[in-house]
Amino acid sequence: MKASIVLYTSDLRLHDHPPLRAAVREAEEVVPLFVRDPGIKKVGFHAANRAAFLADCLGDLDAGLRERGGRLVVRAGDPAQVVRELVGSTGAERVHVAAGVSAYARNRADRLRAALEGTGAELVEHEAVITALPPGEVVPGSKDHFAVFTPYHRQWSAQHLREPLGAPRKLSVPSKVRSDGVPRREDVEGISPGLARGGEREGRAKLASWRRDGISRYEDLHDDLAGDGTSRLSPYLHFGALSAAECVHRARAAGGAGADAFVRQLCWRDFHHQVLAARPAAAHEDYRPRGDHWRTGSDAEHEAAAWREGRTGYPVVDAAMRQLAHEGWMHNRGRLLAASFLTKTLYLDWRLGAAHFLDLLVDGDLVNNQMNWQWVAGTGTDTRPGRVLNPLTQARKYDPEGDYVRHWVPELRGIEGRAVHEPWKRPREEREGYPEPLVDLAEGRDRFRRAREQG
Incomplete structure (x- = not known):
């Protein structure tokens, strides 16, 4: 040919x-x-x-x-x-x-x-x-996709993944084919100051370092906000600078509980692809409608703006949102907390949050971004759609000394230890203009539950 x-x-x-x-x-x-x-x-x-x-x-x-x-x-x-x-x-x-x-x-x-x-x-x-397994490779009997992760993971884990291919040693491109210039990062305006570098070589170096120094601790540290025990490989997977199949093979070769936990996250990625392949409308519509009547109006707009700016009055949520603005990336636990706060504490439409994430996330795509937002909002594949993540409880568990908060919310650096998670209990001079909470947590939780019951 x-x-x-x-x-x-x-x-x-x-x-x-x-x-x-x-x-x-x-x-x-x-x-x-x-x-x-x-x-x-x-x-x-x-x-x-x-x-x-x-x-x-x-x-x-x-x-x-x-x-x-x-x-x-x-x-x-x-x-x-x-x-x-x-x-x-x-x-x-x-x-x-x-x-x-x-x-x-x-x-x-x-x-x-x-x-x-x-x-x-x-x-x-x-x-x-783009995925480790084709979206239609694992299906439950006569149905077109798995709607629950656990049985999907069970069958996905039993499948044989193709062996990774090496890079070609050489190739020839027709000399007469013209090309525009390759775009440069320097020509893009408005990027986050802490944005990571892209490219296959960078991604492969991070994967090698992760296998050597990080994967063995992943099961214990992947939810530690300050410790940041995540792989940070998601942007490279999103752009295909890394192969999901190769990541699975390399993780399994490393072995151990950390590798198993990491592979499980890669399975989640495939799971969301097979859901959206079967239900493409879920990119914009509720996968499982709950009869929600999301709050609108001036108060809702004010709260959504405060959430985007990292000024909700709940430090762990605000820290996550500020990390997103600075890095174009957010810790996985931070994503859960920020999304739960918007949809279930403020009771605002998940599409508002998904759109803001897509504006900033370097790894943002319709598949994982939208399906994860729906999972948190309770309109997706979560088998416990009414769960509400309490930001104070979560902060004490996943940022016990407050180091993550103090790093991203400089107004609170004068407050030591876990007291930083409840700054409204401290003297105003220790808060340097940090806002009061937008809403009482119990009030927000009850409002959400009443709305779901009525819906």
Whole structure:
């Protein structure tokens, strides 16, 4: 075969990349292509932090391809039109792409097929590139997906994962194919000051360090807010700079309770993909409607703004929100607390919180962001939809000395120990303008429960 095209989307890597390996194996020349799709902005998926991290990933991918004799071809426009043009100019007979589950990814695949009609080129979608297992690989009997995580995890854990593929040693890109410049982080405005660097090399280095120094302690420390015992690999998984399947294999090779707990989190990621694959409307609609009549009006808008700014009067919630603003990332326990506070203490629509997270999270995507928000809001797959996370109880358990709070809420650094979690009990001069609580916790909890009972 003369030429093949590999359309990169959320799989920006060279290692364990089935579409790229298939193209290199079958064709004399390969066009590794990334299309800067303006449609991403139109549907609200564009955010400064992700744009900057994406630029890092694309630059690293281009550098890795050049080391192997190739290069990354970057174009701007509609992916279907760009691909059709390249098929015509290169004579490519196949276009390889990773399969996605979002409505946007499915629509893109449909448009690609339509664009290739009459060209003689074939679209090949590859499963288990973005996830460890294909979304439809594990199903419960006659149903199309698992609605509860535990039985899914049980069956998922028993499946055989494909072995990770190495990166191609060399490839040739048609010299006549033009490319726009690879975007640079420096050209993106409005990014969080503490945003991590992107790229496959950075991700693989973090994975190696994590396996060596962090994974053995993960089960004990993954909820420790100040200790930050998480892997911080989620942005690299989101952009496909790391392979989920390879992460599972490497974690299992490390062994131990920490590795098991980490693999369980990767399973959660696959679980959410299979839910959204079967119920794409869940990206914007309640997966399990509870009859909610979320609060609206000026008071609700004021409280939502205070939540976004990290000024709710509950230090552990505010610390999490300020970490998000500074890093474009938030500790997993912080995400749970911030989401529970918005939806079940303030009783505000989960979509408000999901949208704010998507504005800032470098690892934010429709699948995991929306499904996690629904899980916390009780409209998703949680088998205990009425659970309410008390921020004071949670803070005492997961930030017992208050170090996480003092790091992110400087107004409270003068308060020692766990007393920092209830600053309203301290003299005003120790709080430096820190606000009073937006709502009494018992009042918020009772309001939520009454609303659910009436709904």
